[in-house]
Amino acid sequence: MTTIDSGVRQRTRRAILEAAATLWARDFSASLGDIADRAEVSRSTLHRYFPERQALVDALLLDSQAQVETAWDAAVAASSTPIETVENIMTAIVDLADQILFLFSDPARFAGNPNWRDDEDEALPDLIRAAQRDGDLDPAIDPAFVIGVMYSLIYVTAESVSTGALPRHKATETLVRVFRHGLSPRA
Amino acid sequence: MTTIDSGVRQRTRRAILEAAATLWARDFSASLGDIADRAEVSRSTLHRYFPERQALVDALLLDSQAQVETAWDAAVAASSTPIETVENIMTAIVDLADQILFLFSDPARFAGNPNWRDDEDEALPDLIRAAQRDGDLDPAIDPAFVIGVMYSLIYVTAESVSTGALPRHKATETLVRVFRHGLSPRA
DNA sequence: TGAAAATGGGACACTGATGTGTCATTCTTC
DNA sequence: GAAGAATGACACATCAGTGTCCCATTTTCA
Numbered sequence: 001m002t003t004i005d006s007g008v009r010q011r012t013r014r015a016i017l018e019a020a021a022t023l024w025a026r027d028f029s030a031s032l033g034d035i036a037d038r039a040e041v042s043r044s045t046l047h048r049y050f051p052e053r054q055a056l057v058d059a060l061l062l063d064s065q066a067q068v069e070t071a072w073d074a075a076v077a078a079s080s081t082p083i084e085t086v087e088n089i090m091t092a093i094v095d096l097a098d099q100i101l102f103l104f105s106d107p108a109r110f111a112g113n114p115n116w117r118d119d120e121d122e123a124l125p126d127l128i129r130a131a132q133r134d135g136d137l138d139p140a141i142d143p144a145f146v147i148g149v150m151y152s153l154i155y156v157t158a159e160s161v162s163t164g165a166l167p168r169h170k171a172t173e174t175l176v177r178v179f180r181h182g183l184s185p186r187a
Numbered sequence: 188m189t190t191i192d193s194g195v196r197q198r199t200r201r202a203i204l205e206a207a208a209t210l211w212a213r214d215f216s217a218s219l220g221d222i223a224d225r226a227e228v229s230r231s232t233l234h235r236y237f238p239e240r241q242a243l244v245d246a247l248l249l250d251s252q253a254q255v256e257t258a259w260d261a262a263v264a265a266s267s268t269p270i271e272t273v274e275n276i277m278t279a280i281v282d283l284a285d286q287i288l289f290l291f292s293d294p295a296r297f298a299g300n301p302n303w304r305d306d307e308d309e310a311l312p313d314l315i316r317a318a319q320r321d322g323d324l325d326p327a328i329d330p331a332f333v334i335g336v337m338y339s340l341i342y343v344t345a346e347s348v349s350t351g352a353l354p355r356h357k358a359t360e361t362l363v364r365v366f367r368h369g370l371s372p373r374a
Numbered sequence: 375t376g377a378a379a380a381t382g383g384g385a386c387a388c389t390g391a392t393g394t395g396t397c398a399t400t401c402t403t404c
Numbered sequence: 405g406a407a408g409a410a411t412g413a414c415a416c417a418t419c420a421g422t423g424t425c426c427c428a429t430t431t432t433c434a
Contacts, residue, residue, distance in 0.1 A: 006379075008379080008380070008431080009379090009380080012380085012381090027216070029215075031420080031422085032422070041381080043383090043422095044384095045381055045382075047422090048380085051423080052422085053422070053423090106214070141365075142352060144352055145343065145353070148347065152342065152343050156332065156335035160331070165331055171332075174328060177369075178369040182365040182366065182369025182370070183368075183369070184368065196409090199411090218391055219392070229412045230392095230412095231413075232410080232411055232412075234392090234393070238394090239392085239393070240391095240392075
């Protein structure tokens, strides 16, 4: 178990993490039994991979942060200006809505957890301020508020996509448009 | 108990409902003990007012809907155009963020509950469409998406106000501004 | 094919939340 | 000051979620 990592184990582990993200994004009190059902795995198996509930929480925390970071870095690499970077990050993260909700829906959820990193806590406000200096975002609006709007719009967009109300490209297009127009310095 | 409604009982009842709204808005699995603590009341007293958990849920459901309806009607009465009505509703509802979260954060929470009413389910989309016809909102954006943006912005604004990041008038001003600009038909 | 790995499922104890009831104390109100 | 309302503090039973074993069965792979 410590040295061997068969493909089977990886797939099972991933299925459990996916199920946990889906359920815990909406309801963090969802039981391990619910998660096991969703992952199409017995509760025994779930406990073999994650002995305690906290172990699954920690694993999902690390996994979610890694996924977000990957998408984040790709968005940064593909952008040239601050506003473009912010918009690309939003678009990229729409697909990680479950992970975002799990990570950020309750600010106190991971307080004191050694695995919690708020790396971007400074990177994002810096980006916002840079975009404000460039004249692409209204400098009168508190960066923290801008970030709140960002995550809100991401969540709304992800909902629209997951319910099938809008195709992904159309939804993200609207997302970026609403964000840019809503927070632009133009009166 | 059935005929008498002393001021004491009303205050205690209200304190419990307030506490439940505050806690359940963020975490619907919060225990009755937590709510009793928050309301500064013993768990015994809470059970005297609401014999079962479900009784408290139903009472809060009715109370929240009534509060929202009151604020809603006042906003409608004070407005003359569809877009103005929508904006006034948003501003009024910022103070009811806990109730809004309790009512709408989980679409399935009240499925099948006889006390659940979605009266505004048609009133709001109608308002949106009217504002779109007036040229105040972009007709290319799905009304359901507009409503999602509305509630998201209300939540972000309420957060800013409750954490003290922004004074209420400044926050609501930004709220309306972002909404109008973000969804305006102007390119 | 046969061993090892992986899984399913049941039994069990433990814990926290819940629902019910009783009794003593505090507070209103006349 | 006395009667009744309101509350707090316990005690107790119940129940769902959790964590731990154990064993039979299935799947994987050399």
